Amino acid sequence: MANVAKKVSWSGRDPRDDEDERAGETTPLLNGTGPGAAGGARQVRRELPRPYPNEIPHNEKLLSLKYESLDYDNSENQLFLEEERRINHAAFRTVEIKRWVICAMIGILTGLVACFIDIVVENLAGLKYRVVKDNIDKFTEKGGLSFSLLLWATLNASVVMVGSVIVAFIEPVAAGSGIPQIKCYLNGVKIPHVVRLKTLVIKVCGVILSVVGGLAVGKEGPMIHSGAVIAAGISQGRSTSLKRDFKIFEYFRRDTEKRDFVSAGAAAGVSAAFGAPVGGVLFSLEEGASFWNQFLTWRIFFASMISTFTLNSVLSVYHGNAWDLSSPGLINFGRFDSEKMGYTIQEIPIFIFMGVVGGILGALFNALNYWLTMFRIRYIHRPCLQVIEAMLVAAVTAAVGFVMIYCSRDCQPIQGSSVAYPLQVGDQGSETLLEFVALGLAGSPAATLALLWGSPQLPLLTLSFLPFQLFCADGEYNSMATAFFNTPEKSVVNLFHDPPGSYNPMTLGMFTLMYFFLACWTYGLTVSAGVFIPSLLIGAAWGRLFGISLSYLTKGSIWADPGKYALMGAAAQLGGIVRMTLSLTVIMMEATGNVTYGFPIMLVLMTAKIVGDYFVEGLYDMHIQLQSVPFLHWEAPVTSHSLTAREVMSTPVTCLRRIERVGTVVDILSDTSSNHNGFPVVESNPNTTQVVSVVGRSLRGLVPPQVFVERANLSLVQRRLKLKDFRDAYPRFPPIQSIHVSQDERECMIDLSEFMNPSPYTVPQEASLPRVFKLFRALGLRHLVVVNNHNEVVGMVTRKDLARYRLGKEGLEELSLAQT
């Protein structure tokens, strides 16, 4: 405890001294007192980084000051209350109906975007396939097949290059899966550009190009980000990127409402990706919600259901069996028949052991990715370097695959599997199919299946087995090629459902190893791509290997079906990497379509999480931390009861008086150091000018800075400010610097009564950190005013003040604040 106390009083003077200070000494400042005003002595000062230095110093114990917060608490100023009071019961019903309509639209559009990605990936990959097929046809006769493969690798790298260039140069926030960003958004951190239309476009194009480019990535994760952007866009009824305002849904133009819709969008994204509507809702709640609201949850569920249903309908029509509804998600784990693949109680310990393995492998994945990401932050921060790295990974992925296939030569006879999963090729002969497929090897994970799906002659290949003949005799197929060069989605399903004996253990082992490192290298590249499918694939591979070993050890007992273990391995690996809990269990359960697997999947995920957490954080949390985002976890660190509001708050606070001189306000706003973006309004006495008297420090309200900007915009018109003005400007309020204020105007007085929230949430300075944290987190606040016993402002708690305290290995840690 003494240790913590020491850590806390790192500033020159002990904050506890404040209590004894005379009132005059803690007078709130009307002007910031230089750069350190808001952050005070705590602020770690750094030199401003040059653009693109060779090395950016970075460590994980920093908290960036560049992120602003969203305010999930409505500012109850007079304007707001007047409007709310004007609205009658019927009008509220209309608002409620609008919310449902928006959710339906979110679901439909998210489903359509998922369809678009799916179909475009198919067709682009088909195009690429045709180009290379012609080339291979030419070289097969001459015997220069390796040249074709080289061409293919180059082609992949080029596709990835395009995908990487648009991300790196146009919208860097579209990189990765987007899940960490959406987690942050829902948590209340404003990540710039994260829900813009431009981001959506880049994200969708980027993920298509990454997948077509043959990287070890999935297209599922980015759907969550896409859904969130769609939701943010629709709910606002306009696009600032397109400069179109449809003048609808204006009521929803504030952080609170927008967040609710973004939750629905993220859920719709999960739902479309995995055909898991309940999983989607739980994902949204697990990652984002703080306050559970029945109506909101029900709307989110509605959006999710609509989303998977839209995807299902459109893809069914596209595949020609309109009423079939067989494609609930972008990935579908295939039918797990409980009779054939049921589990018994004896297998439970085995599943738990697999969870342990998954936890360890997941932790290893995250640790490797951690070092890689640190390296990237330090050295690969120039966009061009990022593009080059992405191209390199694409080329290496193709090369590794080629070498592996060439070396392994694991040829399996084809008939066994054909019996189990008949290839209904229609009028084309089986040989044509094999040739077809063998050519598809050439490195595009999506191309093969997509092509086959896309070709009308082969409509029934879904969920069937795609063998690759490469380097094998006729009537045999190369199982390494099958595992390596199929689409990852397809490979996962194959690993789940292929009959025992389809894979050579050596092949699976090598594949797991190589794909593990490739996927680890790929995650964090400047491309749009998800980590779900690669994780599932790695897990399914070692899970199946485990199943085969088990079957070998038990002399082929009936219950050692390797497919079942592949499923558990996939769950364990994914759980070990992302550490999601309830939502992932339900997503897996819904993707398998079988409720009885719920219990073992839960056990596996729980074990993987416990084991993984022992070593290192989950991948998403790790990346959030590496970005120094002030993310608020569920609870304050357990040992933080020794800290009080007085010790964590920022002080001194820039306060305003109820009737304030315009010049003073402009000066305060222009001073970037007073960066808490909310100003307490204290008892005003218009006769005293600069110094607020002792009796006048008591809190009257809280006012956000945009008020002044909007007011200033209107100052000449002298019209009364309306809520609509804020809504029109939301969320991009112009900076105060953009407004010219004349000397005469500076001398005017502005009355803040109308704009301030007269009942901001406050805490006494004696409140413990967990108490402050709970209030802040549960209500989604942006500012929390700390007052003394006489309701006088003594400090302000913002997100960064709470996010700084973290439970490390040796107890409570405090992060440093940094401008980067």
Add this chain to the structure above:
Amino acid sequence: MANVAKKVSWSGRDPRDDEDERAGETTPLLNGTGPGAAGGARQVRRELPRPYPNEIPHNEKLLSLKYESLDYDNSENQLFLEEERRINHAAFRTVEIKRWVICAMIGILTGLVACFIDIVVENLAGLKYRVVKDNIDKFTEKGGLSFSLLLWATLNASVVMVGSVIVAFIEPVAAGSGIPQIKCYLNGVKIPHVVRLKTLVIKVCGVILSVVGGLAVGKEGPMIHSGAVIAAGISQGRSTSLKRDFKIFEYFRRDTEKRDFVSAGAAAGVSAAFGAPVGGVLFSLEEGASFWNQFLTWRIFFASMISTFTLNSVLSVYHGNAWDLSSPGLINFGRFDSEKMGYTIQEIPIFIFMGVVGGILGALFNALNYWLTMFRIRYIHRPCLQVIEAMLVAAVTAAVGFVMIYCSRDCQPIQGSSVAYPLQVGDQGSETLLEFVALGLAGSPAATLALLWGSPQLPLLTLSFLPFQLFCADGEYNSMATAFFNTPEKSVVNLFHDPPGSYNPMTLGMFTLMYFFLACWTYGLTVSAGVFIPSLLIGAAWGRLFGISLSYLTKGSIWADPGKYALMGAAAQLGGIVRMTLSLTVIMMEATGNVTYGFPIMLVLMTAKIVGDYFVEGLYDMHIQLQSVPFLHWEAPVTSHSLTAREVMSTPVTCLRRIERVGTVVDILSDTSSNHNGFPVVESNPNTTQVVSVVGRSLRGLVPPQVFVERANLSLVQRRLKLKDFRDAYPRFPPIQSIHVSQDERECMIDLSEFMNPSPYTVPQEASLPRVFKLFRALGLRHLVVVNNHNEVVGMVTRKDLARYRLGKEGLEELSLAQT
């Protein structure tokens, strides 16, 4: 709006006047000022009711003052903080592990209780069967079969009588399904005795007797209550009923922690009842949670999974196929094969129409039950009358069934269904079976199946078809008897899975009608029983009828499988009655074991809820309201922005000074009218005696009344009060009247600094009702102190102040407060 304002200022003086009052006039009282002190002018005064008057006046627009609140906010007094600060990181980990252990134990015990109920119902029903069989054997020869039926009805009534007597005389809170009570508990209302061991015992016995007694009830709903009691018991590590304290889990002896475990228990109950662990978690969250916490949710899920797994294992062993895991819940809807029973897009509008029907029928059910319940509250409040009513219902249920069967004579040939669901009777002949079953008709819904299950010769009857030969020729069975006299669980499954043509539409129609009224009459009787299964049964019956009609209209199109419509009808009816949303969708989805039905079930439930809500509230909410419980909904009424804290708060508030005379404290506590159970501590000035000076009204903390009781208990020992003292007394703190305070002691001074929470949550008096509501609800508060701009106490908001405002048909309504 004017209307509302008028309604609000019903007290003599307008609360807004307070603002202008001089400080001295709002001086907090040190003594209560007579009976109206806390409730003020608002309190509706009623004469104390005589015990058991003939008629108890009651209406739904009352809010009872007899319910206390739970405090889901930790009181951060010095004792608490000192303890929390002493606990280090490792100790917190131990606490966390204990939480998991408790959840595992909750799951196991809940599962075992469910097994116990299931098995005892089987055996008791078997015993009853044997008694009656002997009787029937005797009378069949003589030709007096109707006498046997009379005997059987009497026997049923007797069994129900025992079940009703124990509930009515020993523990009335064990009546009904317990879901409304658990909802209230999780909401923060203290329902006396609701989580006591005695309640559990009565509940379990009561539900067994109700089911054995042949009422139209299910044993699923009560499982939720049972799980909650188990959770509350285990987490406290002691039983006050048994006077045993195991001295474990003492850390969890407070409302906050206990609630978390009760949530887990309720989820485990749902999980055991329906084999729906995810549905259980969602139920808990939907009904109870306010603050979503990932770790808590994950623990709840763990308990749910363990619960269904325990039930599954034990029942599998009991039924002789130990490794099979085929009984995840007390009811299992049977396997819905997506290939055979899939749905297509064209059917969506039909499902929605069924939702509309379900909503209307559900609303009708609730409306009838509303009038019935009002009647019961007014006239049937004496325990003996309640027992008589229960017996009457049991007898009528048997009689109605008999008449229906006798009149309908709907005989169906037996071979068709035997082919579809072969009766594997082992060495007993099929005729013996039929005789067996026909005898089972005699009114025990549970007896027949239970008996057959219990008899070792017939282990394979699960999910098979049980035909009743009654009044039919050999080789035929009576389909009305089948529908009416099977166990309700069994009948539901039959309606889902019987092949087309098994039921005569006339039979189904009559059955729906009669069972609807019987179930409606039964719900609210003074017996332990659930409404889930009867609702499902009614819905399945009319759903199947609907399916048959549809098949007839479309000339037997292939997609009109009546079983599918029975499922949708069941969902619609249940949704129309209970109005649960997400959780019910998931429960239904998990019970069918088929994820693809999620979308139509959601549509049906959503439609049923929207349509039903248009007419009348859900059944549980209705009963909560009829009990005048101060239940807080998710949000404040939408049109309540016009109300402020000043208008809703209770005033004047009884305040204490930091250093207070013991006599004053005792007087205040003894005065029952100061019933807000929390006292603001204001600036104290020991020199002034009775009147707190003007400068001294500012809030310093909040202190709960039990402090004084505990302090008083120790006053002679002069030992320092410890947190342990509170934990040992929790939750039954003795009343102050039980403590003798001598005149000398009355003159002592007590320092409250140590016991008060120095940082209670406060709101300014200008805060709007929705803002106050949000703070109160999100943090699970019991008291919220309203302060003015100088942090001086002006009022107190408690649960009843918020629960009083309700959105009625014509806008905002205000309920009256009543002592009953």
